[in-house]
Structures are given as C-alpha cells and as structure tokens.
Amino acid sequence: xxxxxxxxxxxxxxxxxxxxxxxxxxxxxxxxxxxxxxxxxxxxxxxxxxxxxxxxxxxxxxxxxxxxxxxxxxxxxxxxxxxxxxxxxxxxxxxxxxxxxxxxxxxxxxxxxxxxxxxxxxxxxxxxxxxxxxxxxxxxxxxxxxxxxxxxxx
Amino acid sequence: xxxxxxxxxxxxxxxxxxxxxxxxxxxxxxxxxxxxxxxxxxxxxxxxxxxxxxxxxxxxxxxxxxxxxxxxxxxxxxxxxxxxxxxxxxxxxxxxxxxxxxxxxxxxxxxxxxxxxxxxxxxxxxxxxxxxxxxxxxxxxxxxxxxxxxxxxxxxxxxxxxxxxxxxxxxxxx
Numbered sequence: 001x002x003x004x005x006x007x008x009x010x011x012x013x014x015x016x017x018x019x020x021x022x023x024x025x026x027x028x029x030x031x032x033x034x035x036x037x038x039x040x041x042x043x044x045x046x047x048x049x050x051x052x053x054x055x056x057x058x059x060x061x062x063x064x065x066x067x068x069x070x071x072x073x074x075x076x077x078x079x080x081x082x083x084x085x086x087x088x089x090x091x092x093x094x095x096x097x098x099x100x101x102x103x104x105x106x107x108x109x110x111x112x113x114x115x116x117x118x119x120x121x122x123x124x125x126x127x128x129x130x131x132x133x134x135x136x137x138x139x140x141x142x143x144x145x146x147x148x149x150x151x152x153x154x
Numbered sequence: 155x156x157x158x159x160x161x162x163x164x165x166x167x168x169x170x171x172x173x174x175x176x177x178x179x180x181x182x183x184x185x186x187x188x189x190x191x192x193x194x195x196x197x198x199x200x201x202x203x204x205x206x207x208x209x210x211x212x213x214x215x216x217x218x219x220x221x222x223x224x225x226x227x228x229x230x231x232x233x234x235x236x237x238x239x240x241x242x243x244x245x246x247x248x249x250x251x252x253x254x255x256x257x258x259x260x261x262x263x264x265x266x267x268x269x270x271x272x273x274x275x276x277x278x279x280x281x282x283x284x285x286x287x288x289x290x291x292x293x294x295x296x297x298x299x300x301x302x303x304x305x306x307x308x309x310x311x312x313x314x315x316x317x318x319x320x321x322x323x324x325x326x327x328x
C-alpha cells in the first residue's frame with residue numbers, strides 16, 4: 001500500500017517535472033501562473049450608441065466571437081462569426097474581408113463573457129489596429145431592438 | 155482474469171497516451187486538399203510533422219505545442235484557482251503520458267492505475283461541475299484536436315474509463 005502511494009507520487013512528480021521542462025524549452029511557453037484577467041480598458045470599448053452609429057455607417061465590420069451555434073441562434077445583422085475558440089478554422093474565411101485598417105467591433109454576450117476581449121487581443125496581435133469591443137454585445141444590441149439576424153449567414 | 159487485466163491495461167494506457175500526445179503535440183486532423191489550419195502563430199517557423207490518414211486526410215503534429223489554447227480550455231472549467239490553471243495545463247499531459255506508458259509496459263502498473271483512477275475522478279468531477287453550472291465549453295479531453303463540447307457523451311466516456319481504471323487499481327498486482 002505505502003509503496004504504491006510513494007510510486008504514485010513519483011509518477012506525478014516525474015510528469016510534472018517533464019511538463020515544466022517542456023514548457024521551459026518551448027518557444028510558445030506560457031507563464032507558470034495564469035496572469036490575472038485584465039478587463040478591457042474604456043478606450044477599447046464602444047458604447048451602444050457608438051456601435052449603432054458605426055453599424056449605420058456601414059464601414060465597420062462586426063465580428064461575433066461566440067461559438068457558431070450561439071451565432072446561428074441570433075446575431076447582430078451583418079456581423080460575421082469568428083469564434084475565438086475555433087479561431088484557426090474560421091480566420092481564413094474572414095481574413096479576406098479585412099485589412100489592417102478596417103474598423104472592427106467585436107462582441108460576445110454576457111457581462112462575464114471574455115470571448116470578445118480575447119478576440120480583440122488576438123486581432124491586435126495580428127496587426128489590426130482599429131478593433132474595439134461592445135461589452136455584453138448581443139444582449140445590449142437585441143434588447144435595444146436593433147437589427148438582428150438568425151442562421152449561419154451574416 | 156489476467157487476460158482481462160492485460161486488455162484493460164492496454165486500453166486505458168493507450169487512451170491516456172493518445173490524450174497526452176494530442177495535448178503535447180497539438181495534433182490537428184484535416185482534409186489534405188484544403189490543408190490543415192495552421193496553429194503555429196505568425197513569427198514562428200512552421201514546425202510540423204504530417205502523417206497521412208487514408209487518401210484524403212492528414213494528421214499534423216506540431217513540434218511547438220499550443221500551450222495557451224489548452225491552458226484556456228483548463229481555465230474555462232473554473233475548477234482550479236485561476237492562477238493555477240497554467241500550471242495544470244503545463245503538467246497534466248505529462249503526468250498522463252508517464253502513467254499511460256508505465257501502465258502499458260507493465261512497470262509500476264498498480265501505482266500507475268492509482269494515478270489514472272485519481273485523474274479520472276478529477277476529470278469526472280470537473281465535467282460534472284461544468285455541466286452543473288451550464289458552461290458551454292470545449293471539453294479539451296483530447297487537447298485542441300478534440301472540438302467536442304463538455305456534455306453527456308464526455309461524462310459517459312469518462313465514467314466508463316473510471317470504472318476500468320478503478321478495476322485495475324483494485325486488482326492489479328504491484
């Protein structure tokens with residue numbers, strides 16, 4: 001019994017050491033501790049009014065960061081789905097529509113939802129400068145009675 | 155009974171090795187003609203191994219694992235304290251790998267079965283937690299190749315795996 005407990009601990013420790021070593025040498029290493037969540041800054045967000053004006057002007061791309069099923073259930077009219085959790089699968093279809101200077105508004109749903117913030121960070125890393133975020137976007141937008149669509153097309 | 159134990163050891167060990175490799179190697183499977191979505195970010199040299207599967211598909215192993223995506227999958231469960239999510243993502247696949255390999259090769263097999271049983275209990279609890287809170291999150295069970303969401307299927311699979319692992323933990327000799 002005791003011998004097996006010791007062995008089990010050795011197995012866990014050996015795995016942990018290997019994992020730490022692998023992370024230490026990986027070019028895409030991550031911090032050992034998760035950095036605290038940073039909420040989006042005020043300058044990164046748009047108000048509903050601003051979002052509505054941008055939407056009406058027709059020059060701004062609205063990107064929905066939620067999963068495809070949530071997008072299909074209802075989204076801001078004209079918004080394109082770019083789920084951050086499946087970014088690599090969807091980005092190639094969206095990339096053709098965007099230029100680094102394209103004005104972009106990202107959104108998800110719920111005050112706790114960080115999908116749009118993660119999408120914003122990802123897009124900025126890729127060189128898109130004009131990305132902003134509509135907090136609690138879907139709820140805010142559709143409860144204000146603004147135009148929406150359902151289905152998997154914008 | 156020995157043959158049952160051997161079969162179970164190979165099954166459980168293989169599942170754990172596959173699950174670890176999928177996480178460590180950032181495995182992607184895709185249609186060869188369309189190419190597999192690049193998970194290697196801009197600025198990284200493409201460092202992938204490709205293995206054809208049949209005529210039309212290809213499995214791609216990255217030599218530069220996408221730690222951040224798996225870490226996000228772990229964090230989405232909201233089970234480990236937020237600060238420890240990365241540590242879990244860094245170490246967990248390697249613990250799975252060591253325990254899986256030892257179980258298959260038959261070294262310290264009882265202790266390996268204990269580790270695996272304990273991990274299965276933790277995984278089941280995490281899935282139950284996520285389902286109970288209604289989180290619609292990616293399972294992450296087999297790394298990022300596995301786009302499945304947490305749901306009843308994952309719960310059923312893990313329950314079956316736990317039953318097999320617990321049997322081994324109980325019955326295997328040292």
